[in-house]
Amino acid sequence: MTSTDRSKLDQSEPRRGRTLNFPEPNAALPENSAKALWTHSLIQARRLLVSWARDPSTAIQALLYPALTLIMFRVVLGNSISAATGQPSIYGTVPLIILVGAMFGSIAxxxxxxxxxxSGLLSRFWTLPAHRASGLVGRMIAEAIRVLVTTIVIIGVGFIAGFRFNQGPVAAIGMLLLPIVFGIGFAVMVTALATVSDNLPLVEIVSIVCTLLMFFNSGFVPTMAYPVWLQPVIAAQPMSVAVEAMRGMSLGGPVLEPVLKTFAWSFGMIAIFIYPAIQGYRRAASD
Incomplete structure (x- = not known):
């Protein structure tokens, strides 16, 4: 080693007994502050979105399965329903499949x-100096973005099959946002069920409920096509009111009443399941 190399090495290494002076942190956030909640929740949401994008099963449940279901309904039942009701079936099928995609995506x-x-990942996040609510809030933000993407994809497929916005841009924006409200309510419920008990057959139970709702609502066939005794149940169930609201925003018809009923169902699910979801998430993360 030459003398020049030794001098460079001596300059690159700190001398013995000398301490390194690191800069004082100037970007630290109080752990329980609102800014920390927002910043940390966005980080968690981004983590989940990247994870879902790389997971084939989540992509299939949220995008491919709903798109194929829409095409199947249009090919097999579309003309028959249109002939029986006098209205294009696509205006009921598109909202229905959007809601199905939101629900099955929440299951995944x-x-x-x-x-x-x-795997212990939640427990490791719990030990970090992050806002305690950021994990759950970030998950809901990611769910909202996922539902929005699903809605856009299904509407794009629906446009190929003849779906159009006939009520103007404001109604179109409303149709994009309403499934997010519905999806957040459903996601809070599923999150609560997922964290309350490890032995609960979550996928089986929720899938059965979703399948029943999918085939017994006013988007699949009109309410009048069901038995008389079943029609009040069909008209009042959450998917039916959401479908009617989105049908009114696209094709035309009543909007205010079904929108209010959709809000009632969605915020009702949030009100009932938010506390179990918080407690379950906290227990799952701190174990």
Missing amino acids: SAVGLRTEKT
Whole structure:
């Protein structure tokens, strides 16, 4: 080693007994501040979105499955329903499939949540100096973005099949946003179920409920096509009121009443399941 190399080495290494002076942190946030909640929630949401984008099962449940279901309904039942009702069936099928995609995507997300709990990832996040609510809030932000993407994809497929916005841009924006409200309510419920009990057959139970709702609502066939005794139940169930609201925003018809009923169902699910979801998420993260 030459003398020049030794001098460079001596300059690059700190002398013995000398302490390194690191700059004082100037970007630290109080752990329980509102800014920390927002910043940390966005980080969690981005983490989940990247994870879902790389997971084939989540992409299939949220995008491919709903798109194929829409095409199947249009090919098999579309003309028959249109002939029987006098209205294009696509204006009921598109809202229906949007809601189906929102619900089945939440199921896949809940399965991933259980995997994170089992692997200890939630526990590691719990030890970080992050806002305690950021994990759950970030998950809801990611759910909202996922539902919005699903809605845009399904509407794009629907446009190929003849779906159009006939009520102007404001109604079109409303149709994009309403499934997010519905999806957040459903996601809070599924999150609560996923974290309350490890032994609960979550996928089986929620899938059965979603399938029943999918085939017994006013988007699949008109309410008048069901038995008389079943029609009040069909008209009042959450998917039917959301479908009617989105049908009114696209084709035309009543909007205010079904929108209010959709809000009632969505915020009702949030009000009932938000506390179990918070407690369950906290327990899953701190175990």
